[in-house]
Amino acid sequence: MSKGYIYIILSAIIFSTMEIAGKVVSKEINPFELNFLRFLIGALILLPLAIKDLRKRKIDLNKNDVGYFFISGFLCIFVSMSFFQLAIVYTKASTVAIVFSTNPVFTIPFAYFLLKEQLNKNTIFSLLISLLGLICILNPFNIHSDIKGIVLAILAAITFSFYSVIGKMRSDRYGSIIMNCFTFLAGNFIMLFLMLISHIQYIVKLNEKAGLSLLSNIPIIYGINQGNIFTLMYLGIVVTGLGYLFYFYAMEETSATTASIVFFIKPALAPILSLMVLHESISSNTILGILFILIGSYITFIGRSSRSNTGITEIKNIKI
Template identity: 55%
Template sequence: MKKGYLYIILSTILFSTMEIALKISSSSFNPIQMTFLRFLIGSLVLITPAVSALIKRGIRLCIKDLGYFALTGFICVVVSMVFYQLAILNAPASFVAVLFSCNPVFVVLLAFFFLNEQINKSTVISLTISFTGIMFIMNPFKMSASVQGIVLTLLAAITFAIYSVASRGRSKQFGGLVLTCFSFIFGSAEMLVLILITKISPVASFLQSAGLSTFSNIPIFGGITLQNIAPLIYIGVFVTGLGYAFYLLAIEVTNASTASFVFFIKPALAPILALIILREKISVPMIIGIICLLAGSSFSILPGVIGKPSLNCAADEKDEQA
């Protein structure tokens, strides 16, 4: 059990520094390139334990399984994490960290509409408090982030919630480690294909003329230097790779509900770290929003105290943080 709490502490620290590390590296890499590199590196970190898990479960992947991983990888890496990386460029790291952490709210709503999962009184209270927190964080009367940054962060959170819901049906079959690793692998491969397409001269010229130079002639490994390789390794190996590994190990040693405290703590810890490292201010509306999100999350993360076990959307968060 002590080992489990160590895994929780390590994954919490790593996940809470994700936006900060990406913000620091944002000037050194194309955002699409960064997304590709970090998930490629992260998948390489996870591949050995993932294959071992497959062998242990006696699972042989078929074409249908690979198609499923291609779909989840596309939703997670190509769509959600590109929105997420672009949000990092257009909003403070603390803002993105806290607002993106609300994606379980969208998971509950999507699961209700598409999986017919029940929403009862406790869930309604949780959603109401969480949405109140979201409004305080966005602070429409005095926004700390640009409209573009807000929209991109919300799109990242919503599409990640779609990935989480799409992952629910097969997570028990494969396990979180296998599903996460192979989604990363296929998502990275799809990103590589799209990057190569942007290098085709007519495509590159069209994107540039359309004012989309960020998506034109995207580098793959270009721009990596001795000065910026350390942050890249930290983001790929530690945050994206080991962060997931420690979290999934925490689930195995403890349980999903206990391990989900990683994402209960992150909305509070990430802004503090951003204040210390990036000197980003924490506004009063942000503090109120964080408190609301923590209160709303408690209805899901602490079902035995406040809600019901069937409403533990945090148990599904093993697939919800990129």
């Protein structure tokens, strides 16, 4: 087996545990605090490689670059990943993993309008099939108590897709490691600002009136103890640091299209791991939704393979 496929397997397994690890500590650590700490650790893991890449590419970051990273950090960390962490609080880890894995499909319309990438029957069909899968998971004929979590997971997937397209606009200049490392750092700076102002009494009262208590008095390191420190480090070092790194290496050894197999594996693997670790049951409508999403992802993957063979530009940023 080639190194590229080993990296794909490793990253698929690691990314499939992301929601599980988040669920384990969700009752002890504020979701925004967890979001901040996870990406801070991940950014520090990637930083030496990003600095090395900056020198290799002979890039001197300017105000324009910093502004761009703040935009991407706002979309990825502050918006998308906040929705993601909140989704884990309100619904099953397996459901979040399945729904979030649809983000490459949502990339299609964004890429069409912003990057002027071509749309064909296959891409439209894959989008419709994946949306049908989401409808099955939502189960509109029998709305259940975790509907809030599912909606948050969908918002996380959609906003991450938007971030991916924004990232594509400068992917040739920065490359994946620089792009994601400095996006993490900029996003964390914004998160830290949110966490600090959440302690202002006026903000606390506004959040309480709006029923947004999670946005009040957000701690920075509160709730971390001997029981959850290893899970937190796993999320930061293994999932956000090594997981991304293995995915980068997979793209280098194979291609962005081949490496995207990771997101074909995750919707199938994550529910199995959630069942084993968290004992989360999988309903029949969720299983049906998984099948539709897998079919939609497969059609998307085949479409990207065809486009890459004909030289048409493809989205190369991470879809995790």
